[in-house]
Structure formats: structure tokens, C-alpha cells
Amino acid sequence: MTELYHIHYPLDDNQLPVRPQVLAMGFFDGVHLGHQAVIKAAKKQADKLGLPLAVLTYTPYPGLVFEKQPLPWRALTPLKQKVALLGKLGVDRVYVLNLTSSLAALPPEDFVEQVLLLLQAKAVVAGYDHLYGRQEEQADMAHLPEYAKSRFLVEAVQKTALSTDESKVASRDIRRALASGDVDMAKQSLGRPHQTSGYVVHGDARGRTLGFPTINIWTNEEESLPGIGVYVVSVQLAGRLVQGMASIGRNVTFEKGRPVTVEINLFDFDEAVYGEFVRVNWLHYLRGEVAFTGAEALIEQLKKDRQNSLAYFKEN
Structure with a gap:
């Protein structure tokens, strides 16, 4: 050590x-x-x-x-x-x-x-x-x-x-790339995916009602989260590496002026893991945050996000 x-x-x-x-x-x-x-x-x-x-x-x-x-x-x-x-x-x-x-x-x-x-x-x-x-x-x-x-x-x-x-290769350029959501550039310069860590905490549980349950991650303010958007991720959790998609944003479809949260929909995973310490690997940028007209439009987009995420994993 x-x-x-x-x-x-x-x-x-x-x-x-x-x-x-x-x-x-x-x-x-x-x-x-x-x-x-x-x-x-x-x-x-x-x-x-x-x-x-x-x-x-x-x-x-x-x-x-x-x-x-x-x-x-x-x-x-x-x-x-x-x-x-x-x-x-x-x-x-x-x-x-x-x-x-x-x-x-x-x-x-x-x-x-x-x-x-x-x-x-x-x-x-x-x-x-x-x-x-x-x-x-x-x-x-x-x-x-x-x-x-x-x-x-x-x-x-x-x-x-x-x-x-x-x-x-410069750290300041990697920070700028992350701030704009360009985790792909960050990965190229780091030689590995950018990683953040945090604890699983309670959220609004709205994702479960939409058919896309999420874990909500509290991240220390000293760590560099990517910019607001939706991403392909993998999560190191309880000794496992789980694929998923993540949203960094203010959940603007349902309420304006919310603080930025990190919510991750894990694929083929449905366990209660509150309090677990996790590491999130930020793999690929999918899209920006959008204020949808309602839950149905959001669900349709989430289905597309999931398909695009699974396609990324298949190709990589």
C-alpha cells in the first residue's frame, strides 16, 4: 500500500x-x-x-x-x-x-x-x-x-x-470538458473514465412510478461532476459493477428551481442500497436536460435513453 x-x-x-x-x-x-x-x-x-x-x-x-x-x-x-x-x-x-x-x-x-x-x-x-x-x-x-x-x-x-x-494534456482542459458534459474527451485525456463517488440517499421516488427507478447520489462538493445532462454510466456498488444511465439536473419537467441532483437508473438491478458508498464511471454523454410536456413524453425519452445506453455498452 x-x-x-x-x-x-x-x-x-x-x-x-x-x-x-x-x-x-x-x-x-x-x-x-x-x-x-x-x-x-x-x-x-x-x-x-x-x-x-x-x-x-x-x-x-x-x-x-x-x-x-x-x-x-x-x-x-x-x-x-x-x-x-x-x-x-x-x-x-x-x-x-x-x-x-x-x-x-x-x-x-x-x-x-x-x-x-x-x-x-x-x-x-x-x-x-x-x-x-x-x-x-x-x-x-x-x-x-x-x-x-x-x-x-x-x-x-x-x-x-x-x-x-x-x-x-492539461487538467484545466479536462475540467472545462466535464463542465460542458464532454466526458468522452475527459476519458481520452485521463486514459480511463472520469469517476466520482458518493453515498446513496433518498430522493422523491418519482422514477419508480415512471418505471425507471433510480438511486440518488450525494456527491461531495470537492468532486468534479460533469455538467447538466444525461449520461451512460457504470456504477461500482457493493462489490459489483452495474451498467446504467444517469441524469445530472434539476428535474425541470416536474418543478422549477430545484437543486441539482444525481439520479441513476441501474439496468437489471432492483435492490435497496441506501447508505452504500458508490463510485460512478462517466462513460458517454447522451443529451441535455429537457423540460417535457408531461410524464408520458418523459417516459418515451427515457426508453430511448435506455436503448442508446445499451447500444453503447454493446459497442464498447
Whole structure:
């Protein structure tokens, strides 16, 4: 299991559970294909040197420290999911460094001395555009060998390795795609379906009366739900993976001004699962939310949505 350590600047080397290691740096929100390229390069270095692989990441999101951001800020991968994904890539331990004003103001030479060397980095790997320390100085990967002074190896993973279709994979672009409902683009950039999690809670039970019973999911506000619409999904629930279709919306056919809810109609499933923790894989966008003229029109559309969802599963 991947070890997780929360650390704060200034680091206390007497309390740090560290030993010589290879260190990959980055925020890694989404652990998308670009991030995976960095981790794979770091893993190659770790194997070559016979050392464990560690990741140095940050909390909170760096943008919140450097400028005003809309709140709440929503992650593609909350920390627990991020650590699990990094573990699957061979990461032995993750250091979560509290990004504060004092840390962000460090000259890059001091960042090397007071962070990287205290973590006993023998090789440091990051994307070519990764920044560290005080940003108005040359705190980039191009200058890191100068600050390292041959005390550790430096590898900057170049843009070509972080790109698909000649475009650099970026977490912000994935967030924009999700906000517009483009879960297919998100899946392409992540190398897997976007996933959210939550608990099954009570809803209005209206779906059951329509012949399309749903589970209602309460999702933590820190997670990035796709935009309003209807989607093909699969749900990890009670040790099973169940196919279904999901609606993110305000249920405008029956009432205006409702809060956004997540309702999922599971195929070939009819059990009471209130309180269960579930993971939802967002596979494909079907359509936007529509205010239908009544229940009959909604039912006819739901039948079409189900057919289209089953066709998706058959093709994929």
C-alpha cells in the first residue's frame, strides 16, 4: 500500500520518514496521461537506481494560493483517489506538502536545500513546465540542475511525452470538458473514465412510478461532476459493477428551481442500497436536460435513453 505523509514547510528532518528515493514533483490532479508519463519516467529512474519512488504533491490547489479562484474548487481526483491511482503506477509513498505563502516565496535555491534535499531525493523528475519556489525567479526545470549542483539527477519530461494529438494534456482542459458534459474527451485525456463517488440517499421516488427507478447520489462538493445532462454510466456498488444511465439536473419537467441532483437508473438491478458508498464511471454523454410536456413524453425519452445506453455498452 502506498504510504501517505502530510508535511508542512519548514520541514522537520527529525520527523520525516524519509530515506534515499526518487522524487516525482507535480500537483497531478486527475493523474491524466501526461501525469502518467511523468510517473513512468520517475519509475524508470527508481528501478535503475534501485530506490523507492515517491511523489511530492501539494495542497491546496496552487491556483488558490497565487490568485482568486471561484469556490468551491473541485478536484478531478480528490486526494484519496489520487493516491490510489499513483499507487497503481508503482509509487511507494506520497508527500502532500502544504502550499503556503511562505513556501511559495522561497527562492528556488532554498526550495532545493530545504525541501528536496531534506526528502533525500537522489533523482527529481517533473514535467518540463513544472515550477517550484518563488515564481518571479528562474524556478523552472531548466534551471534545476544548476541548483542541484550534482547532488541529485534531474529529468524534465518533455512536451511530446505529455501530449495527445500534438496538444498537451492539461487538467484545466479536462475540467472545462466535464463542465460542458464532454466526458468522452475527459476519458481520452485521463486514459480511463472520469469517476466520482458518493453515498446513496433518498430522493422523491418519482422514477419508480415512471418505471425507471433510480438511486440518488450525494456527491461531495470537492468532486468534479460533469455538467447538466444525461449520461451512460457504470456504477461500482457493493462489490459489483452495474451498467446504467444517469441524469445530472434539476428535474425541470416536474418543478422549477430545484437543486441539482444525481439520479441513476441501474439496468437489471432492483435492490435497496441506501447508505452504500458508490463510485460512478462517466462513460458517454447522451443529451441535455429537457423540460417535457408531461410524464408520458418523459417516459418515451427515457426508453430511448435506455436503448442508446445499451447500444453503447454493446459497442464498447
